[in-house]
Amino acid sequence: MLSRFFLRFPELGFLGIDQDDQALVMAAQRLECFGERVLLLKSNFKHIDEIVKTYLLKEENADAILFDLGVSSLQLDDEERGFSFNKEGPIDMRMDKDATVTACDLINKLTYDELAKIFYEYGEERFSRLLARAIVRHRDRYGQISSTSELVDIIRGALPAKVQRRMGKHPARRVFQALRIAVNDELNALKMGLEKSAGCVRSGGIIVVLSYHSLEDRLVKHTFKRWETDGLGSLYTKKPISPKAEEIKSNPRSRSAKLRAFAKF
Ligand SMILES: C[S@@+](CC[C@H](N)C(=O)[O-])C[C@H]1O[C@@H](n2cnc3c(N)ncnc32)[C@H](O)[C@@H]1O
CATH class of the missing domain: 3.40.50.150 (Vaccinia Virus protein VP39)
Incomplete structure (x- = not known):
């Protein structure tokens, strides 16, 4: 153009x-x-x-x-950038590779309240508290969450099947959007x-x-x-x-x- x-x-x-x-x-x-x-x-x-x-x-x-x-598509299609819930990769999501904080840092270091706030405010996620709780519980039980597929599995495991069927879109879409917005401010x-x-x-x-x-x-x-x-x-x-x-x-x-x-x- x-x-x-x-x-x-x-x-x-x-x-x-x-x-x-x-x-x-x-x-x-x-x-x-x-x-x-x-x-x-x-x-x-x-x-x-x-x-x-x-x-x-x-x-x-x-x-x-x-x-x-x-x-961009360039970012979404590269699994190493960690933007896509459809691709296995590190939970990175930095647009600027020189930035120091990744989405993995947020997922693993933020408190329950902080995660819920991000999911609600930046993802408009109705189940923000439920998902934040599932993430914190998973962290406490199994340690660091490091891949996009692990995060997707936690989200899928936390949301009732009926809710997921009604969602129409991917159940992790809002959480991924929220994390991306937060990481890149x-x-x-x-x-x-x-x-x-x-x-x-x-x-x-x-x-x-x-x-x-x-x-x-x-x-x-x-x-x-x-x-x-x-x-x-x-x-x-x-x-x-x-x-x-x-x-x-x-x-x-x-x-x-x-x-x-x-x-x-
Ligand atoms: C939808 S893509 C558009 C890319 C380009 N216009 C094209 O058509 O290929 C958005 C781009 O904006 C960049 N971006 C998003 N927020 C930015 C910001 N606050 N400062 C600088 N670049 C930003 C992203 O890194 C991404 O490459």
């Missing part, structure tokens, strides 16, 4: 941020042909203000900022990055956010509404834009995506 923009707008430059080294390597390969028009940096969205200030040389502010949130980074982005876009510019679950989308929706009330600009999308059936067919992971955009006055 970016290639099309480069061809259409010869003046366009692109500054890309990701906290994952592998994502940056892949993006650098894909965009190599655009030479100096592309600058890729390892950083966190929450530092967007410093990055824009340091690296946007020609202009004071960006024309547009796009936040593509959450986890995703909601806080989004909150900070979004707030700062308003000061990094030029007048008439646009801020676009692609989110993949309701916690992210709610935060974006409320921030944009507040900005509109404060007279900072107007909602470019009154309702979030979701992928069409054809897109979901060719890319099933896009099914939960929601795009919201805000135009700055």
